[in-house]
C-alpha cells in the first residue's frame with residue numbers, strides 16, 4: 039500500500055496554494071503540520087480526489103488518481119475540515135444515509151454502523167438527534183462516517199478544532215488505535231495533537247513541504263538552541279520582537295521565557311531540552327511565517 043505525491047503544485051488563478059510537493063506515504067499515521075494557509079487542506083482535498091493538481095501527479099499503488107479516482111475512492115475515508123451533520127437525523131440515520139451514498143449494502147452497512155457506534159462510544163446516543171450533540175460527539179460521528187468502508191487511506195483535516203481537552207485526548211487515542219495497516223493523514227496546526235501519535239511529520243509552510251521527518255529528528259535539529267531567560271515583564275516585548283518566543287510564564291522571580299535561537303539570547307540564559315513545539319516554531323519562523 040503506497041500513496042505517492044510527485045511534484046504536485048496547485049494554483050487558484052494567480053494564487054499558488056501548493057508548490058512542488060513530493061512525499062511518499064506508507065501505512066501508519068503521518069501528521070501534516072503547518073500554520074494557517076500552509077496548504078494542508080488543499081493537499082488533502084487533492085488526496086481525497088475532490089480536486090486535481092495543476093501540475094504533478096498523485097498515485098495510489100501506482101495508479102494516477104486524477105485519471106482513475108474510483109480506484110482510491112472505494113478505499114478512502116475522509117473527514118473534511120468543514121464536516122457538517124444534518125441536525126434532524128440521528129447518528130444511526132445519518133450513517134445509514136452516508137453508507138447508502140457510498141454504495142454499501144444495507145445489511146453490511148448496519149453491521150458496520152453498530153460496530154462503529156460502539157467503538158466511538160456513541161451507542162447510547164444512536165437515537166438522539168445530531169442537532170443536540172456537542173462538538174466532540176459530532177466529530178466522532180464524522181470519524182464514524184469516514185470509517186464506514188474500513189478505508190485503507192484515512193484523511194482527517196483539523197479534526198480536533200472545537201474539541202475540549204478530554205475529547206482531544208480521546209480522539210488521539212482513537213486514531214492511534216485505528217492505525218494498523220492503513221495510511222492515516224492527520225492535518226493540524228496544533229503540535230500536541232500529533233506529537234504523541236504521528237511517527238512521521240510532514241511540515242508545510244507557504245505551500246511547500248519544508249520537512250518530512252520523525253518528531254525526534256525534528257526535535258534534535260533544535261537541541262542546543264532552546265533557552266530559558268528570566269526577564270522582568272518590561273523586557274518581554276523587546277525579546278518577542280527579536281527572538282522566537284516559544285512560551286512566557288509569569289513566576290515570582292520574573293517571566294520565564296522560552297526562546298528558540300541559534301545564539302544565547304542573554305548572558306543569564308540557560309539551555310533547555312528541546313520540544314517538538316520549539317522545532318516547529320523555529321522552522322516556521324525562520325521562513326518568515328507567523329506560526
Ligand SMILES: Nc1ncnc2c1ncn2[C@@H]1O[C@H](COP(=O)(O)OP(=O)(O)OP(=O)(O)O)[C@@H](O)[C@H]1O
Pocket residue numbers: 050053054055072073074075076077078079080081227
Ligand atoms: N478555492 C480556493 N481559491 C482560492 N484560494 C484558495 C482556495 N483554497 C485555498 N486557497 C488558498 O490557498 C492557500 C492554502 O490554503 P489551505 O486552506 O490549503 O491552507 P491550510 O494549511 O489548510 O490552512 P487552514 O488551516 O487555515 O485551512 C491559502 O492562501 C488559501 O487562501
